[in-house]
Amino acid sequence: MGLFERYLSLWVALAIVAGVVLGNYFPAAFAQIAALEFAHVNFVVAILIWVMIYPMMVQIDFSAIKNIGQRPQGLILTVVINWLIKPFTMAALGWLFFKVLFVDWVDPQTAQEYIAGMILLGVAPCTAMVFVWSQLTKGDPNYTLVQVSVNDVIMIFAYAPICAFLLGVSDIHVPWETLIISVVLYVLLPLIAGVLTRRWLESKSGINASQQLQQFLAACKPWSVIGLLATVVLLFAFQAQTILTKPQAIFLIAIPLLIQTYGIFVISFVAAKAMKLPYNIAAPACMIGTSNFFELAVAVAISLFGLHSGAALATVVGVLVEVPVMLSLVAFCNRTQHWFDRS
Secondary structure (H helix, E strand, O other): OOHHHHOHHHHHHHHHHHHHHHHHHOHHHHHHHHOOEEOOEEHHHHHHHHHHHHHHHHHOOHHHHOOHHHOOHHHHHHHHHHHHHHHHHHHHHHHHHHHHHOOOOOOHHHHHHHHHHHHHHHOOEOOOHHHHHHHHOOOOHHHHHHHHHHHHHHHHHHHHHHHHHHHOOOOOOOOHHHHHHHHHHHHHHHHHHHHHHHHHHHHOOOOOHHHHHHHHHHHHHHHHHHHHHHHHHHHHHHOHHHHHHOHHHHHHHHHHHHHHHHHHHHHHHHHHHHOOOEHHHHHHHHHHHHOEOHHHHHHHHHHHHOOOOHHHHHHHHHHHHHHHHHHHHHHHHHHOHHHOEOO
């Protein structure tokens, strides 16, 4: 492992601190960066995530994708966790904490909005960062692409009905612009770039194609980590004022979100082990079931409840919690990969 990978947790911690400090001292500059968005998708963050995803897309071999149907267990696990378990455990935890345990600290209207924001997060499986987590856990890039694609298709049809059911409202407006732009920016464009790059590398003469590919990926790896750290800085800088002005609210919301995230991971991990999935499929499957599509959740929360609502704040806390927590799960997966079949 290189210097970046070996001390990644330290770099992320420093990036979080840097983001909060910079966002507090230069709020106008980061407000301008935050304004560079369309349909709640920030283009600067999108470019940085694109930088992180691109190396994994280069690894995708379309000739191997046709074989994924021979081992559907990983797909089944992802679909069951994301659509039959995760939304309902999130709703249950929200009710438990804000209707029972924290009832004396949060007024009923705000508590209801916090629960709503948590539900919107829980029903939105991740699209972009999953590729990063998969790459960091040495997951199968072909299988990860199929898993993300299947979840995106299901999300088109299932997101609104499940949200409507759990929120108890009859009309959920799905921001299709956010969904479509996110899929294009985070999946389609980097995938096309990766495929073209791979074909170009394989067509070059002289050095063995496989060796050429590995050299290219090694050169890209530092940029991928730099993209991750820059993304963390921006996300925390955007929310620096909220972090400093509402620390108690963030703390209260973070507790059930942390329990949900680690709890879903444990369920996924145990199920993957019981299903005897190979590690390079099991690790990404656990990550896909654990992380969230926060852009979509934030967009729906603002649309339904308003920019300054408790629901919007809850989705923002989901953004702040996700990166550090997912990195801890990446480290756990890497340390326990010998528990799985390596084939």
